[in-house]
Amino acid sequence: MRVGVISDTHGLLRPEAIDALEGCDHILHAGDIGRDGLIGELEAIAPVTAIRGNVDTEGWAARFLETVETELAGTRIHMRHDLKTLGFDPGERNIAVVVSGHSHKPLIESRGGVLFLNPGAAGKRRFRLPVTLARLDLGPAGPRAELVHLID
Template structure:
């Protein structure tokens, strides 16, 4: 299964996203959506699962999104939330809830690390460029519980 991963759109859906997500079976949005129209436009490419970001709490259209989700896709449990501190280098982070993959956003920074059999994946921001961070989305390939992930630039 091919999954598009996006976060921190903040009300802007770059036209390149449709090209990057061509052929995906599912889209995961890691929060700070910025309006239901973003989710509606994404759903034109594939079904969408989304979580609420810290900016979405003030948006009447997105405030009803769940703070977190735990889904199973292609035999892999995927935990989604907006703000997350991954485990790394022996430092305990937030609870991955038994998931094989954690999809998150918030920092606007790319993050991809497989640590202690948990893949932590932040696709960075797909919205307007902020800070010096590259704009990007992600793709995950999931089959029989195995997961591969990569970034796709929007620069």
């Protein structure tokens, strides 16, 4: 199963992001969506699981939780916008992947058998940080992630 992972769009869904997410079986949005309707645009590509981030404070965002645990292709995934608020050991809860956003800094790192994935920011460029999203492959060999750079 191929999962697109996007975060920190801040209301901007770039055509490059849409192209990079084509062919995904599911999309995870790790918060700071930024505007009503953006998740609907992603749902035109694939089913979406989304959480709200710190900028998602208007009424439309109330339908999104701050954290979500889901299972895709037999893989348990925990989502929260700010990784610094993770107050437990995900491995003890049999979580295989922790998805976060907030920092705008891409991260793919294995810690104690858990894959920590921050796709970076796909919206407006912040400072000199890259504009990225990620693809997550879920299969028998375990979760594997790669970054996709959307613009130079």
